[in-house]
Amino acid sequence: MKVCFFTNLLYTSRSNEFIKIISLKFAKTKATFCNIFWGYFMTIQRTFSIIKPDATRRNLTGAINSKIEASGLRIIAQKRIHMSDREAREFYAIHAERPFYNDLVSFMTSGPVVVQVLEGQNAITAYREVMGSTNPSEAADGTIRKEFAEGIEANSVHGSDSIENAAIEIAYFFTNEEIVG
Numbered sequence: 187m188k189v190c191f192f193t194n195l196l197y198t199s200r201s202n203e204f205i206k207i208i209s210l211k212f213a214k215t216k217a218t219f220c221n222i223f224w225g226y227f228m229t230i231q232r233t234f235s236i237i238k239p240d241a242t243r244r245n246l247t248g249a250i251n252s253k254i255e256a257s258g259l260r261i262i263a264q265k266r267i268h269m270s271d272r273e274a275r276e277f278y279a280i281h282a283e284r285p286f287y288n289d290l291v292s293f294m295t296s297g298p299v300v301v302q303v304l305e306g307q308n309a310i311t312a313y314r315e316v317m318g319s320t321n322p323s324e325a326a327d328g329t330i331r332k333e334f335a336e337g338i339e340a341n342s343v344h345g346s347d348s349i350e351n352a353a354i355e356i357a358y359f360f361t362n363e364e365i366v367g
């Protein structure tokens with residue numbers, strides 16, 4: 187803002203052609219720098235979300251969607267499904283060696299879930315922040331998990347943790363035609 191004010195002042199308060207050219211060049215350089223800076227740190231991304239069975243059972247889909255939308259993320263695809271045992275096992279295959287794997291699969295297939303594609307600025311990190319920590323007792327105030335989760339397993343929502351996983355997870359549950367924007 188300060189730079190912008192300074193260049194505008196130069197441009198409007200002097201009639202000298204040289205100063206006009208310099209100030210315009212300076213303004214253009216500043217704009218280019220800002221665009222690069224903004225583009226580097228603020229990228230439109232897509233992430234994959236699941237509203238888990240503990241939340242659908244308690245009729246919390248709307249409340250969770252409100253928090254998602256209030257954060258600025260857009261729900262660009264959404265459907266309510268009942269995950270099969272195979273889907274849950276494949277989806278959480280990375281945790282196959284963990285002691286809670288079988289319990290997690292049972293939980294994820296215990297009722298309907300809502301699978302979603304979210305879009306927005308830095309959507310992957312942004313949604314992880316809206317979700318809160320895996321363990322709700324460690325989640326920040328105002329996050330979905332702090333407000334709604336029942337425990338470390340029944341923690342109401344899933345969100346992708348990387349660009350690569352977001353692409354894989356979205357493609358696992360949605361066709362391109364289903365992502366309507």
Ligand code: GDP
Nearest residue numbers: 286289290319320338339340341343344345347
């Ligand atoms: P997330 O990315 O925050 O969902 O966390 P993780 O990828 O580490 O774990 C995947 C899911 O497994 C979590 O969301 C929980 O539902 C479940 N989970 C993680 N840690 C535990 C645990 O210690 N015990 C149990 N029972 N479930 C867990």
